[in-house]
Amino acid sequence: MKIKxxxxxxxxxxxxxxxxxxAILNTFAPxxxxxxxxxxxxxxxGASTLIALFLLCTGAQINVKSFGVSVGKGxxxxxxxxxxxxxxxxxAYLFAGDNGLWLGLAPIAVIAAMTNSNGGLFVALVGQYGSKEDRAAYSLLALNDGPFLTMVALSIFGAMGFVDGMxxxxxxxxxxxxxxxxxxxGNLDEExxxxxDKGSSMLIPFFAFALGMGIDxxxxIEGGLAGIALGLLTVFFTGTAGYFVFKAFxxxxxVGAAEGSTAGNAVATPAAIAAANASFASFVDIATVQVAASVVTTAILLPLYVAFLVKRLEKKGFTFEQGNMMKVDS
Structure with missing residues (x-):
């Protein structure tokens, strides 16, 4: 039986x-x-412990020796x-309704999904259309894994008085x-x-299950469709922004467009945020579902969007060979 x-x-x-x-078990046989x-x-x-161990395993993949290779791009x-x-x-916070949601989206889900990117998908796309230097940029981009940057954003909004995010x-x-x-x-010992690295992949289904046991x-049903919309926002806004910023440089x-995704590990961010500040606890369930929906949506849509952008560039006379984008002389 090929479960994996x-x-x-x-x-x-x-x-x-x-x-x-x-979530089904928790709803019908709690x-x-x-x-x-x-x-x-x-x-x-076990969600908190498993997420903490996952963050440790993920942190080990941040290689400071590679920062100098592509630090500017990363x-x-x-x-x-x-x-x-x-x-x-x-x-999302400024225009949230009385229920704390913006167009059905939990603001912490918006930040968690849109500031985090799927490293595996990025490396796969850049491996096809980018150079070795471009792939190395992920060593710095990996810093957006986990809840840290979401906490930074919420703290800034808290200091501005928009949210109790301190x-x-x-x-x-x-x-x-x-x-x-x-x-x-990871930096002291390559082994x-x-x-x-094995743990960073192996732990995902286990902390996802534990998170699901807290979701009705x-x-x-309430957050799924909004989560798909969140995935669309992630691809078309963060991906397109990356595209034009890289084009400007x-x-x-x-390579810039390839970061327009949400990583599976972002599903753990709402729970981690609530553990650090209880004022976000009421939004954990719906935010977790919406981030999960964004993960699936971006995993399907981003490769299609990148393929569209590649075709668009090829029509303008560019070609992708051996990891380099080059202008074909007419």
Missing amino acids: ATLEKIPGGMMVVPLLIA NLLRIGNFTEALFVN ATLLVTKWVVGAAFGLI FSLQSFIAVLLPILVGMVL MRVFL FAAI KWNPI
Whole structure:
């Protein structure tokens, strides 16, 4: 029975399927796994611990030795992605209704989804249309993994008085420390980086299931369509912004567009934010579902959008050969 292969055929399947299964169980048989001891600890209450371990494994993949290779491109990608995502998050807060939602979207879901990018999808797209230097840019872009940049945006909005988004220094340290520990381990020992890399993929279905055990299926019905819209915003606004920013710097614009996605690990961000500031707790369920929907939507749509942009450039006389975009002399 090819469970892993089947899940991998579904966009975001390793995250979406366990989350949906858990949400169904939680809705129709909420006490089935709430039997105490190891079972409940892992499948129901384990989200925070699993997410912390995931952040540690992810932090180990941030290679400071590679920063110098493409630091300019990586920083540009990171800043562009964050600015666009944070701007939409601010709009969501400014125009949110009495229920705290903007067009059905939870503002923390907007920030979490739009400021985070799918590293695997980025590397795959850039591997096809970009250079080795372009691929190395992800070593810096990987800094948007996890809840840190979402916390930064919320803190800025809190200082501006738009949201109760302030976090104590201790909260920032508590979120960052697992990432920093992983980063130190990965940079001190390459074998540790390789070893922990396995965990960053393996843990996703487990923390997704634990998150799903806190979601009522009604939240999926309520937030699913809005989450698809969030995915569209992510692709067409962060991807297009990256395209034009890279074009302005006379870099390969396809590389800029390739960051217009949401990573599966962003599903954990609303829960991590609520753990650091309880004022966001009421939006965790719907935000988690919406981010999950954005993950699936962007995984399907971004490659199609990039292919469209490539065709558009080819019609203008550009070609992509051996990882380089070149103008064909007419």
